[in-house]
Amino acid sequence: MATSHAAVWQRATVLDTTALTDDIRRIVLAPDHPATVDAGAHIDVRVPIGGVPDRRSYSVVDDGPDGRSLAISVLDSPRSRGGARAMHALRPGDTIEITQPIVDFPLRVGAAHYVLLAGGIGITAVMGMARVLRSVRADYTLVYAGRSRPALAYLEQLQSAHGDRLRLHISDEDTPLDVTELVGGVEPGTELYLCGPIRLMDAVRRAWIERELPYPDLRFETFGNSGWFAPEDFVVRIPRIGAEVTVRATETMLEALEAAEVDLMFDCRKGECGLCEVRVLDLDGDIDHRDVFYSERQKDSRGAMCCCVSRAVAPPGGTAVVTIDIS
Template sequence: MAVSQTQVWQSAIVVEVSEIARDIKRIVFAPELPVKAEPGSHIDLLVQIDGEDVQRSYSVVDSSEDGSRIAISVFKAPLSRGGSEFMHTVSVGDSMRITQPLQNFPLRVGAQKYVLLAGGIGVTAIANMARVLKRLKADYNLVFVGRSREAMAYFAELEAEHGERLQAHIDDEGTSLKIPELLSDVDQDTELYMCGPIRLMDAVRRTWIERELDLPNLRYETFGNSGWFDPQEFLVRVPKLGLEVVVPPDRSMLEALEDAGADMMFDCRKGECGLCEVRITELTGVIDHRDVFYSERQQRLNQKMNCCVSRVVGVAGKASEGASAQRAVVTIEAH
């Protein structure tokens, strides 16, 4: 059972498709029911995966004042669950089903200082915030982290728009981000907004807590496919429902259980709200916690997991280890 914001679905025509960085496409829609997208907004779309309509979420990079044009950017992830691959096949003139803009990551206007941190494709959630803060003449810094300039969407545009307020940290150029340095000048009156890979955001959160900064001033949006391990096939058992379901690498546990007929509760599908929580009764393997809902202590206990994003891997789950692992198995209590 889905529990969420009111979703207004509509038809939208693709009016622009362009490649703006390596493996990243900008896609602009003309929606049937235009609504301006505020900073931090996202839209849900129906994409075709194996002949079925599957819901995916993408941050809104920008929209026109009247909402008649709304843009997203999609990275073709090598470990995609199928959504990004589909989005890289759309063409001008295609009709798609999308929602009006939804908001889970609002920008609060009025802070004394802002730090905006974008990791890779996470810039899609951050770029519009920077644009608004510049227009408001706010005190802000935009920090953009990436592996190379060629893979950093909108880099040239952001550099031209924000000048010295843009701080680039690029691995290939030997300027990787050092998080203690980033947070050294942050005080209790600073709000930090971030979107990027889970490793980056977890490191920021840990340092933020160590410095005893105000937690409500740390705000973030997550990637549902950003984890500590490469995704593996695993088995989930739900004795109460008589289910034993294989979760392939390109599907989430939530999707696999829905496919098997389980009536699941969820909202964000990004590991932020905790509504899809399941209790773990048995485990063979390691939980790859990809959520930002649980505290570090709760994640270490391995008693619960957010099945919309978190996965289970074998003990040799890291791709860098180059070893195969026996298929992991998790037994859960559903709602």
């Protein structure tokens, strides 16, 4: 097993929890070992689910002086695998285990222009970037898309801080985001930072490539649990080691294989690095590719998948079975 984030755990005390919307709760934590937080940072949290600690990642929205406290915001959605419900149940005085802030989604200061694009809870990953860009007087636009105004966390705060640099796209107000129009209006020298669901990420990436914009100028972070289909149970078979494992709708393939003591390589757990790739030998059903590692052409293939986020989808009237080989 491999992970680059394994040696930085510490205890943190819950200072405050506040409901921001019907589904999103802000949680303020005081870590035992404070550290300053850079824009784009996240923490990993050990969340007790059914009495068993599991690992979840949450973007750091903001931090207090010298990093003595930090805030995350957690969405509890119907697709939650249990971590969000456990986080929403936290109360002041509770203690949890967290990592030091980790920056896998860094902001590079110095570009000519910036677009920060957030889909729903993805706003938590780019709010800190917007603060930095405002403080250095950069040329930036903050685009915030969601289904309804009451579902948009931090909306009033963002309107106050960023004024006309904030652009809202709200589906139930008939102002949905047009990705082609957005990317079509990107000026040369622009860096676009994006956090949101996989559909938004795929659409932006396709439009970016079609415009032949420099790919290094498109930077993104994914939720890791958003897909094209609702999660469902499926079966994984590994003939080489004689293993057969059922993956429940509430867990990832990687988690199920770990629980069965199958040794796998992995790192990000968010479908970004490709280290957890497994080779698909046979498939009864289809693959719901939830990663951002593969190209569009690779996602059309049924020959491999990132087991940390991607899932199998059942054929009509049946249960999906995916037969894989591992490195």
